[in-house]
Amino acid sequence: MRLRELFLGYAKIGLLGFGGVAVIARHVIVEERRWLSERDYAEVLGLGQVLPGPNVGNAAIMIGRRFRGLTGALAATAGLYAAPLCILVLLAMFYDAFGQDPHVAPVMRGIAAAAAGMVIGMALKMGTKLKPPIELVLVGAAALVAGAFLRLPLPVIVLGLGPLGIWLSLRRARA
Amino acid sequence: MSEESDLHALVVSFLGLSLISVGGGIAVLPEMSRLVVEEHGWMSQLHFAKLFALAQAAPGPNIMVVGLIGWHVAGAGGMFAAMAAMCGPTSLLAYGFTRLQRREFPWLKRVERGLVPVAVGLIAASGLLLAEGTVREAPLVLPVVAGSFLFVWRTARSPLWVLGAGALFGALLLRP
Known part of the structure; x- marks a missing residue:
């Protein structure tokens, strides 16, 4: 795959992603350009979700590297962020002037x-x-309460409930 | 505060935030608002909600609200510093993990399944906090919050529709 293709594909994802890019990213990568199969993309995205940071941004790095190495990762990332950032600057200037x-x-x-x-x-x-099992629903609810009502700091929530969720999920797998 | 120390604080804040950002940009919003509104006093809760709305109205990854906060605090330099701090280290991490094949680590899927509920709970908490900020200032917007919530939950249509409807509602009914 050419670098230009990576850049343009991701530019499309960035420019058409209103309210988040997850849906459009899957559409472009799997259905439109057929860079990856559904299964492979789910795998890349899943890894992007376990790692910290923006999921689709992580996936862009991994897909770019897979096809074209470091320059591929840079091209995909640049494509994803460049145009939206320019639009955002214009919006910010508009907001500063007329907000x-x-x-x-x-x-x-x-x-x-x-x-x-x-x-x-x-x-x-x-x-x-x-459709999570009941114990994981409770973990999610606890995160909601901790974040919105108790206003606990995020590190406390993530380090407290993250391992709990993982443990419950692994336990269910074994059962 | 001087511009340089603001830049420094931006980088430190978002660097720390990025490394615990499980579940992407929106899940960390409560912590972001805590840092930006309460700890550094860069803006009010309502202003934060409006910047987030602005970022939602623009296309692109949700994480770009970070750039907008950087812009508000320290101009163009702040925008790039904040985005680089938020996305740089995690991008390196993703780069390093590219070759990891999930098929060889079946437990990774289980780990993911255990983490996603935490992320979803945090995203819901973000929404509630944002809603609180907007409703407190203008209680009239409550139906907009509720309608938008139902629309996004129950349909698969583009969220641009609700943002547009919200704008229209504001223009027609919230005029002072």
């Missing part, structure tokens, strides 16, 4: 409310799609 404008502020308030609801919906969608 307090009485015509713009209410619009931003409406968008912020929609974005908040969207995140809750996304979490519920992910949760229901996984």
Whole structure:
């Protein structure tokens, strides 16, 4: 695969990924460009999820390296972030200039409310799609309570509930 | 605070955040808001929610809200410093792990299955905190939060629809 292809494929993923890039990334990589099979992509993405950092960003590094080594990883990453960052700079400048404008502020308030609801919906969608066993549902609920209501620091939550979730999941596999 | 110490604080904050960011960009939002709003006092909770909304309205990975925070704190340099701190070390890690074949490590799938619920819980917590910030300022937006939640949960349509509807609602009903 050519570097240009990697860059352009990922540029498409970045530019069309509204509200997150996970869905469009799978579409472009598996269905449209057929870089990887469904199974291989799930494997790469799964690894990207276990590692810290943005999942699709991690997957871009791994897919880029797999096809074209270091330059491939750089090309895929650049493709993913370059155009969205430029758009974001323009939006940020617009917001700095007009964010307090009485015509713009209410619009931003409406968008912020929609974005908040969207995140809750996304979490519920992910949760229901996984169909986790009851003990893992409880782990998820504990993370929710710890994050939103107890406002515990993230390291405490991740280091406390992460190993618990892993242990419960491994235990179920053995049972 | 001087610009240099802000840059330094940005890099240190996001570097630490990136290494515990299990589950991607949105799962770390509560911690991000804790750092940005409470610890460093760079902006209010509502401003944070608005920057997040701005990042959602733009295409691209969710993690880009980090760039926007960097921009707000220290301009273009802040944007790149924050993004590099958030994505740099984890990218190196991903690069190093490329050759790992999951098939050879069947337990890795189990590990993933145990971690994802934590990530999902954290994402839900992020949504609740963002919602609290917006509803507290303007209680009228509660139906927007609820409608958007139902739309994204129950349909597979693009989230642009709810962001657009939210904008329209704001323009028509939230005018002072």
